[in-house]
Amino acid sequence: MEKTSTRGRPREFDTEQALAAALRVFWTKGYEGASLTDLTDAMGITRPSLYAAFGNKEALFRKALDLYGEEKLAYVGRALAAETARGVASNLLYGAIDTVTGDECRGCMGVMASVSCQSAEESIREDVSNRTESSRKALVARMEQAIADGDFAAPVEAETITRYLLAVLQGMAVQAGAGANREQLQQVAEATLAIWPSR
Amino acid sequence: MEKTSTRGRPREFDTEQALAAALRVFWTKGYEGASLTDLTDAMGITRPSLYAAFGNKEALFRKALDLYGEEKLAYVGRALAAETARGVASNLLYGAIDTVTGDECRGCMGVMASVSCQSAEESIREDVSNRTESSRKALVARMEQAIADGDFAAPVEAETITRYLLAVLQGMAVQAGAGANREQLQQVAEATLAIWPSR
DNA sequence: CATATTACGTACCACTCGATATGGAAAAGA
DNA sequence: TCTTTTCCATATCGAGTGGTACGTAATATG
Missing domain, CATH: 1.10.357.10 (Tetracycline Repressor, domain 2)
Known part of the structure; x- marks a missing residue:
């Protein structure tokens, strides 16, 4: 699932931490109410980084739902x-x-x-x-x-x-x-x- | 509240009927989910007509809420x-x-x-x-x-x-x-x- | 008929949306 | 050092948002 190649520049942010921040945004504003700007601001990353790490908004929401189910x-x-x-x-x-x-x-x-x-x-x-x-x-x-x-x-x-x-x-x-x-x-x-x- | 002047071109659509249609749209799609295109299509009127008759989207929603409370x-x-x-x-x-x-x-x-x-x-x-x-x-x-x-x-x-x-x-x-x-x-x-x- | 007043229809505004192309920076292997 | 790979940042894309300016059509009053 996760890319674990050792070559290339390493990611500068923590994926789990960013996902937890995304969950908080989705939780407070809903799926449609959470804009990419809201998400990237809270996650502390840029849009291309979000897309590279999570795919797109819908995939990010699904992973946030997984985290929500596991933790909450x-x-x-x-x-x-x-x-x-x-x-x-x-x-x-x-x-x-x-x-x-x-x-x-x-x-x-x-x-x-x-x-x-x-x-x-x-x-x-x-x-x-x-x-x-x-x-x-x-x-x-x-x-x-x-x-x-x-x-x-x-x-x-x-x-x-x-x-x-x-x-x-x-x-x-x-x-x-x-x-x-x-x-x-x-x-x-x-x-x-x-x-x-x-x- | 309602303009009742007799001068000028009369309105071609029924305000109450249009409001009822707007209520259905808001009811099914929510406030943010209902776009002006959704609303005007369902109401059978154009955007300027909507703004002239109801003010703006928020005022229209409030009037739809009134109708909802009265009827439903x-x-x-x-x-x-x-x-x-x-x-x-x-x-x-x-x-x-x-x-x-x-x-x-x-x-x-x-x-x-x-x-x-x-x-x-x-x-x-x-x-x-x-x-x-x-x-x-x-x-x-x-x-x-x-x-x-x-x-x-x-x-x-x-x-x-x-x-x-x-x-x-x-x-x-x-x-x-x-x-x-x-x-x-x-x-x-x-x-x-x-x-x-x-x- | 002439004029004022209103409604309608098109076309458009600035803005935000989700999503990307592009170019440079950084780190690994050869 | 050189190449490859990946990441980050800027700058944008086309589409859609709520909202309007403007010109035209229609009706009532004088």
Whole structure:
């Protein structure tokens, strides 16, 4: 993947560091809202360097999405490992609060790309949609397990409870993007857990 | 507000009809995603006509928001008139489904503007934020009334239950924007009502 | 009819967008 | 040292952006 030839002039900037800066820009301004000038300014490199290192804007966004998934959504995988459905929900809700209320990176990139990016490259929305869908399926599987474990008092459908929980999480991301603070999001999380239909 | 002088050449297009077309474009593509070419093509008018009739793109968007609030969010006012908190929630949830799953206008403009429009005119986000906040306060007041009426079994805070319900509604809008169909959103609504903490 | 007022249509403005061609600087191997 | 390879920087590309100047057509008032 990465060119590792030893010949020629070595790169003067750190690729990972530049990618992290690009992620922050995409996170705050969205795909279409982030111009190449915004990106290169934040990354500290010139346009040709960006194209040489990352291909183009879309490829850079995809790599930023990869980094986002690895760093910022790691809590999702850990959340699924909780012992009960309530534990999974709790982990997801409070993990989302941490991710969604950054110092300057507010909201969720997946939500941004789903709601915005309407006129953007269809392939990007498709990519984000696929990532979201795979997480959703994992959560459905975990909820089926919880149902088999007898976690839920009343009978529930795994698809239904998953889609409901995702809606709450996405709604929290929306409110965070609109300026909600941590305390207000904790209210949502506590209310959700207070009426969560399982032990 | 509107020029009603009888002198001069009369306008050849219907202002309200053109505004409705602009609303559809803004709804599907967002504020920044909707170009003047998109707008004028859909409205069937030329650029100078648009600027003469509506001022500029931002003013047109605001008037489209007004129309959106009057036509598409009328159900919110009716929802608040329900007799119980559960009735309010039910009306809001199912009303949102109707609004959010149009034939070609999917999602919620308020959610779009909150999540997207990060780099757009700050005044627009502020405007949308104010509109959302006023609806939120009305819902808080209705929930306080419901608490006083003894609607809720367990003790709840009006601010908390409001923010929770809004999160579910916003999450449904996100899922609609991502392609969820009516049946899937009905699952979310039913799940929300099934665990709703009031009679 | 004459004139004022308004709307329409074309053609264009300055600007920004994402993306590149080009030329020189720097570092490796021969 | 010489060549090759790669990187960096300037300067630009064509396309598209929101917004307008200007000339013409159409209607109402006098």
